[in-house]
Amino acid sequence: MTRTLATVTLAMTALLAVLPRSADAKPKIALTAIDGDASGSVGDAVTEALDGDELTVISQRTVNKAVDKLGLDSEMTEKQAKKLSTEVEADAVVIATLGKSGANKTLQFKLFINGKKARGFKVTYNNAKSDRFRAKLRDKFVTKIAGETTSDDEGKPKKKGKGESEGDEEDPLGGKGKKAKAASEDEEDKPKKAKKSDDDEEDEEPKKKKKKKVASADDEDEDDPEVSVRASSSPRHSANRVAARIDVGVSVKNRQLTYNNRANFPEGPKPFKNAPVPGARFEAELYPLAFANPKSIAAGLGFAAEYDKTISLTLRTSAEPAVPVKANQQSYSVGARLRFVLGSTATSPSITLGAGYGKRRFTTDKSGLQMQSSLDVPDTNYTTIDPGLSIRIPFIPQLALTFGGRALIITNAGPIQQPTSYGRAKVFGAWAQAGFDIVLGNRFAIRIVGEFQQVGFAFTGTGDMARN
Structure with a gap:
C-alpha cells in the first residue's frame, strides 16, 4: 500500500x-x-x-x-x-x-x-x-x-617644521x-x-x-x-543568515491511498482520494548565536519546529452517503539545524542540515456509521525521525529558490499496524519540498512552497484486513 x-x-x-x-x-x-x-x-x-x-x-x-x-x-x-x-x-x-x-x-x-x-x-x-x-x-x-x-x-x-x-x-x-x-x-x-x-x-x-x-x-x-562619524553598528542579518524565523500561513492538503492487490481479487480495498482541504501552518527556526555574529560558524547551529493541521476535513462513504465522517489530519516535528552559507553576500546560497522527531496523524470518527467497515480508510499515527537537508539559492536579494528533502524513518505507524487492521509491515517514507522566498524587506517575506510526502507499507499478512 x-x-x-x-x-x-x-x-x-x-x-x-x-x-x-x-x-x-x-x-x-x-x-x-x-x-x-x-x-x-x-x-x-x-x-x-x-x-x-x-x-x-x-x-x-x-x-x-x-x-x-x-x-x-x-x-x-x-x-x-x-x-x-x-x-x-x-x-x-x-x-x-x-x-x-x-x-x-x-x-x-x-x-x-x-x-x-x-x-x-x-x-x-x-x-x-x-x-x-x-x-x-x-x-x-x-x-x-x-x-x-x-x-x-x-x-x-x-619634512617641514612642526607648525608648517x-x-x-x-x-x-x-x-x-x-x-x-x-x-x-x-x-x-x-x-x-x-x-x-x-x-x-x-x-x-x-x-x-x-x-x-x-x-x-x-x-x-x-x-x-x-x-x-560614529562607531560601526551591530551586524545586520540578510535573509540567508536570519537569527530567528517564524512562518505563519495557510496550507492546502490532498491525501490519497493506493493498494497493490493480487490479481483477480475484486474484494480488495479500493483506492481513496479526498479533495484538497485548507489547513493552518506554523514553522519556526531559531539560531541563538546568530544574534551576536551572524557570520560565525557557530551562528549556523539552531533549532526548528513545525506544525500543520487541516481546518476542516469531512469524508463520506458510498454505503452511507448521508453520514458525514469527520477526519483529523495533523503533523508536528521538532529538531536541530546546522546552516552553512556559501559566501558572505545576501545572494550567497545556503545549505541547512537537520534532523527531527515528530508525529504525523490521520484519524477518522466512524461513530456515526452503522457499519464502520464501510469506510476502508485506516487510521495512522506515524512516529518519525526525519534527517534531511534544504537548499536556498537566491537569484537576487529579494527572491530565492528553496528546495529540500527528508527521509522518514517510521518507528511506529499506529493503528494501521494493529492485528485487527493490516498488521505488521515494513514501512518507509520520504518528504520533499520546493518553492520560493519573496523578501519584502528587512523583516518580512512571503514563502510559497509545494510539499510531497509518500509512505509505503509492505505488509507481512498478519493483520485481519491483509489476509484476504
Missing part, C-alpha cells in the same frame, strides 16, 4: 546583513553589497552618486563574485579587504550597513584604502535619490579616498599665508618669539581640532545633520 500526501503552503514569514595605478587614473572603489539593503536600491543610489569624473565604482556583480570566490566575511578584516582590492584591482574597499535613526535612514561606511583600514563615517538621510544626498556623499568620498590615494602615489611629503606641517594638514588652502605672516613678524621682533609662539599654539589648538573635523566630517554634524 502506498500513501501519498501533497501539500501546498503559502506562508508570511517574519525574519527576526591594491594594485598600484598611475597618478592620472581615477581611484577605483569596490562597494560590497550593502547589509540591510534587500532591494538593492540604496546600493544603486550610492553607486550613481560616486561613479563619475573623480571616482570609478567597480560593478556590483564583479565585487560580489570576488567576495564569494575568496570566501570573505561582510565584516572584513584589513587582510581580507586587501585580498579583495587585489582581486578586483580596487584602490578602496567600501563596506556599508543600512540602518534607521528615528524617522531617518542611516548608512554606516567602513573604509579600507590601499589595503589599510581608514576612518569610517556615517550618513543620515531621508531620500537616497536626492541631489543633496548624492553631492554630500560624493564630496565625502572624494575627500576620503581620492586624497589618500593621490598622496600615496606621489610619495611622502618633504600642521598648518598644511589643517587648511591646505589658507594655512600657509597665515603662518608666513607670523614667521615674518617673528623675524622682526625675536624677543617676542617665544610669547608669540605660545599665543599661536593656544589660539590654533582649537582650530586644529575643528579643521580636522572638516576632513573627517565631524564638523558637518553642526552645519548639516546628514553626515557624522
